[in-house]
Amino acid sequence: MKPTVFENVRLIDPASNTDRPGRLLVQNGVIAGTDAPQAEGMPDGADVIDGGGQLVLCPGLVDMRVTIGEPGYEYRETVLSAARAAVAGGITTIAVLPNTSPTIDNPALARLLRARGEETGMIDILPYGALTRECAGKEMAEIGLLAEAGAIAFTDGPHAIADSRMMRQMLTYARGFNALIVQHPEDPSLARGGCATDGELATRLGLPGIPAAAEAILIARDLRLARMTGGRLHFGHVSTAEGLDLIRNAKADGLRVSCDTAPPYFDLNETVIGDFRTYAKLSPPLRTEADRRAVSAALADGTIDAIASDHMPCDADDKRQPFAVAAAGGTGLCTLLAVTLAQVHAGHLGMMEAIGLLTHRPAAVLGSKAGTLAVGEPADLCLFNPDTAWVVRAGDLPGKAQNTPFDGRALEGRVLGTWKKGVRVFGAQAA
Amino acid sequence: MNERSSHGSNVFATPATRHLLGVQGMHPSRIMPILDLAEHYALLNRSRKTPRDLLRGRTLINLFFEDSTRTRTSFELAGKRLGADVVNMTVASSSVNKGETLLDTAATLNAMHADLLVVRHAQSGAPALLAQKVQASVVNAGDGTHEHPTQALLDALTIRRHFGTFEGLTVAICGDVSHSRVARSNIHLLTALGCQVRVVGPPTLVPGAIGALGVSIHHTMEDGLRGVDVVMMLRVQRERMKGTQVPSAREYFRFYGLDNKRLALARPHALVMHPGPMNRGVEIDSRVADSDQSVIREQVEMGVAVRMAVLDLLARGGEGA
Numbered sequence: 001m002k003p004t005v006f007e008n009v010r011l012i013d014p015a016s017n018t019d020r021p022g023r024l025l026v027q028n029g030v031i032a033g034t035d036a037p038q039a040e041g042m043p044d045g046a047d048v049i050d051g052g053g054q055l056v057l058c059p060g061l062v063d064m065r066v067t068i069g070e071p072g073y074e075y076r077e078t079v080l081s082a083a084r085a086a087v088a089g090g091i092t093t094i095a096v097l098p099n100t101s102p103t104i105d106n107p108a109l110a111r112l113l114r115a116r117g118e119e120t121g122m123i124d125i126l127p128y129g130a131l132t133r134e135c136a137g138k139e140m141a142e143i144g145l146l147a148e149a150g151a152i153a154f155t156d157g158p159h160a161i162a163d164s165r166m167m168r169q170m171l172t173y174a175r176g177f178n179a180l181i182v183q184h185p186e187d188p189s190l191a192r193g194g195c196a197t198d199g200e201l202a203t204r205l206g207l208p209g210i211p212a213a214a215e216a217i218l219i220a221r222d223l224r225l226a227r228m229t230g231g232r233l234h235f236g237h238v239s240t241a242e243g244l245d246l247i248r249n250a251k252a253d254g255l256r257v258s259c260d261t262a263p264p265y266f267d268l269n270e271t272v273i274g275d276f277r278t279y280a281k282l283s284p285p286l287r288t289e290a291d292r293r294a295v296s297a298a299l300a301d302g303t304i305d306a307i308a309s310d311h312m313p314c315d316a317d318d319k320r321q322p323f324a325v326a327a328a329g330g331t332g333l334c335t336l337l338a339v340t341l342a343q344v345h346a347g348h349l350g351m352m353e354a355i356g357l358l359t360h361r362p363a364a365v366l367g368s369k370a371g372t373l374a375v376g377e378p379a380d381l382c383l384f385n386p387d388t389a390w391v392v393r394a395g396d397l398p399g400k401a402q403n404t405p406f407d408g409r410a411l412e413g414r415v416l417g418t419w420k421k422g423v424r425v426f427g428a429q430a431a
Numbered sequence: 432m433n434e435r436s437s438h439g440s441n442v443f444a445t446p447a448t449r450h451l452l453g454v455q456g457m458h459p460s461r462i463m464p465i466l467d468l469a470e471h472y473a474l475l476n477r478s479r480k481t482p483r484d485l486l487r488g489r490t491l492i493n494l495f496f497e498d499s500t501r502t503r504t505s506f507e508l509a510g511k512r513l514g515a516d517v518v519n520m521t522v523a524s525s526s527v528n529k530g531e532t533l534l535d536t537a538a539t540l541n542a543m544h545a546d547l548l549v550v551r552h553a554q555s556g557a558p559a560l561l562a563q564k565v566q567a568s569v570v571n572a573g574d575g576t577h578e579h580p581t582q583a584l585l586d587a588l589t590i591r592r593h594f595g596t597f598e599g600l601t602v603a604i605c606g607d608v609s610h611s612r613v614a615r616s617n618i619h620l621l622t623a624l625g626c627q628v629r630v631v632g633p634p635t636l637v638p639g640a641i642g643a644l645g646v647s648i649h650h651t652m653e654d655g656l657r658g659v660d661v662v663m664m665l666r667v668q669r670e671r672m673k674g675t676q677v678p679s680a681r682e683y684f685r686f687y688g689l690d691n692k693r694l695a696l697a698r699p700h701a702l703v704m705h706p707g708p709m710n711r712g713v714e715i716d717s718r719v720a721d722s723d724q725s726v727i728r729e730q731v732e733m734g735v736a737v738r739m740a741v742l743d744l745l746a747r748g749g750e751g752a
Contacts, residue, residue: 198638198640199640200640200643200644202640203615203638203640203641203643203644204455204615204643204644205555205556205577206555206556206574206575206576206577206578206612206615207555207556207575207576207577208576209638275556275559276555276556276559276560317532320532320533320534320560321532321533321554321560322533322552322554322555322556322557322560322575323554323555323556324554324555324556324575325554
């Protein structure tokens with residue numbers, strides 16, 4: 001394998017608080033070192049990638065909330081198509097939700113998913129284990145065995161654990177393995193049958209509503225249970241001011257709790273569903289502008305630990321339905337970086353913070369070593385131009401699923417190259 | 432023969448208005464010509480002299496994904512009285528469950544070359560979805576809890592026939608506002624025409640956000656009916672009265688039913704309206720339903736006239752109006 005030298009790039013590595021012009025050397029698939037921009041010396045026969053002084057080189061992104069169709073829903077997305085979409089977005093590590101068919105509730109399936117990721121040569125798959133058998137919320141899954149088989153954390157994916165006693169047991173039991181529990185923060189009984197946030201718009205459209213408070217209600221309950229049990233708890237795709245306030249206060253009290261959000265919740269508001277646009281039907285549903293702003297502010301103040309794509313592939317038949325019966329969810333892999341950069345361009349978030357939320361911070365939540373430019377680590381890298389403008393077009397996205405809620409959104413920031421263990425897997429000259 | 436020459440321009444003449452999917456945002460300048468033409472058809476209906484050559488050669492398909500006898504019959508009569516070929520397709524939800532999607536249905540209808548498609552569906556937005564995919568003009572005959580535009584137009588026509596104007600009128604819409612497409616369409620239309628609209632009902636059946644549509648919210652009939660010109664009752668589904676939203680039909684009638692005592696709070700000669708079918712003894716007392724103030728049967732009559740006007744305007748929308 002030839003060495004690769006990245007010259008004249010802006011090196012951003014939030015894990016080491018680095019943001020400076022420089023060079024980075026990759027040898028034998030690992031990061032061999034960094035130095036100053038015009039440093040002397042060049043390994044023999046090295047491939048040189050010149051960033052022209054304006055391209056950013058950062059760790060390959062770590063996406064901690066991805067749904068893929070494999071196994072069971074390959075018509076929506078396969079491991080391979082998800083990998084292609086991921087590397088087009090600069091993502092080299094994905095944590096995959098377990099609500100597939102069959103559910104990832106036995107150790108063999110967790111091992112299989114890790115292996116399927118390796119086979120692509122493009123991404124690492126960190127499988128979530130199911131928290132309950134078949135993600136049905138009734139019986140505990142084999143948390144210990146799943147953890148041994150490489151399950152990174154435990155969740156029922158898009159289903160909240162409704163029963164308080166069950167959640168208490170899960171947090172208590174998982175503590176024995178220091179396992180992380182990831183909860184979909186939405187009170188299921190309040191959300192039942194709903195498809196849009198309760199309020200003027202849902203009322204006007206005649207869509208069954210879900211009160212925004214359904215999120216805070218479950219977060220409040222689970223924070224209390226986490227305090228009672230000492231379990232490690234993470235909330236996925238938090239989307240409301242009230243929910244974020246609860247988490248902010250719990251962190252200030254020293255509770256072991258973390259949370260992520262997804263780009264739709266800081267970039268879009270409920271008006272996007274407009275005339276029943278099912279590509280904008282998400283779970284949790286898009287919120288009010290006030291909640292959107294609160295999510296954006298919580299990115300900047302550190303309350304939110306990670307930005308995850310919340311990639312949920314659906315095919316046309318899932319979405320070409322009346323709004324209330326259409327499938328919820330949107331693709332997010334290839335738009336993750338650019339929509340996050342919109343917060344940077346708007347001045348709401350620093351570049352270092354933005355990249356941190358996409359790399360070492362989600363890795364830290366999951367206990368993974370990915371997401372840094374540390375010497376000796378695998379050379380998982382993302383090279384992007386923060387200023388290249390492009391327009392998201394459903395139908396033109398890499399990968400299989402096209403159901404993006406950002407259809408027509410003009411963005412700035414384009415991934416030009418992605419490297420996995422030193423091999424270029426996206427961009428010109430990709431293998 | 433052009434029966435419409437004296438009724439101004441065709442409000443459906445532009446591609447953007449090829450369909451009637453809702454009345455939200457409809458300007459009075461578009462509403463009034465429909466009511467004027469409907470008024471004209473109401474007269475012709477009574478004299479049995481409707482222009483049966485007007486829609487000759489046009490095909491109207493009544494596509495009902497939900498049970499409905501009244502609305503379907505009303506559209507069927509409207510089409511036939513203008514000479515259209517009318518076909519009724521009642522698509523049981525079971526066939527949808529067998530895998531036929533709404534868009535499969537659209538492709539089928541395109542192949543049949545229908546000109547007018549009247550759609551009733553249990554899901555909000557379903558007619559709008561169909562409208563994107565079919566060549567025919569689509570009329571929303573009620574979609575979920577979203578809109579029922581022709582019901583609002585016929586209600587408006589009924590009101591105008593009695594008061595001659597909408598300015599300064601106060602209308603109380605009473606009952607299960609949460610689940611009512613009739614309520615939403617009437618709110619949009621009547622507020623656009625200058626009426627003051629109140630909604631009245633128990634808090635479980637009146638969404639708090641409805642206030643944003645320009646109405647005032649009242650939770651007692653005594654408060655809501657005082658001084659109104661029109662009392663519009665809504666049907667309450669029996670399944671709502673099994674303890675989740677209302678404790679019982681008996682309690683509902685006790686607090687929210689329209690009887691003579693409550694009607695007396697409205698202005699003298701206030702109109703009593705109901706989109707039907709009525710639950711006598713649940714939302715309305717029979718003595719009120721059958722009283723001189725009730726215009727419920729007139730609403731049915733105006734329904735046919737309004738639908739004739741809408742079909743006429745839509746079918747001939749592209750003809751140099």
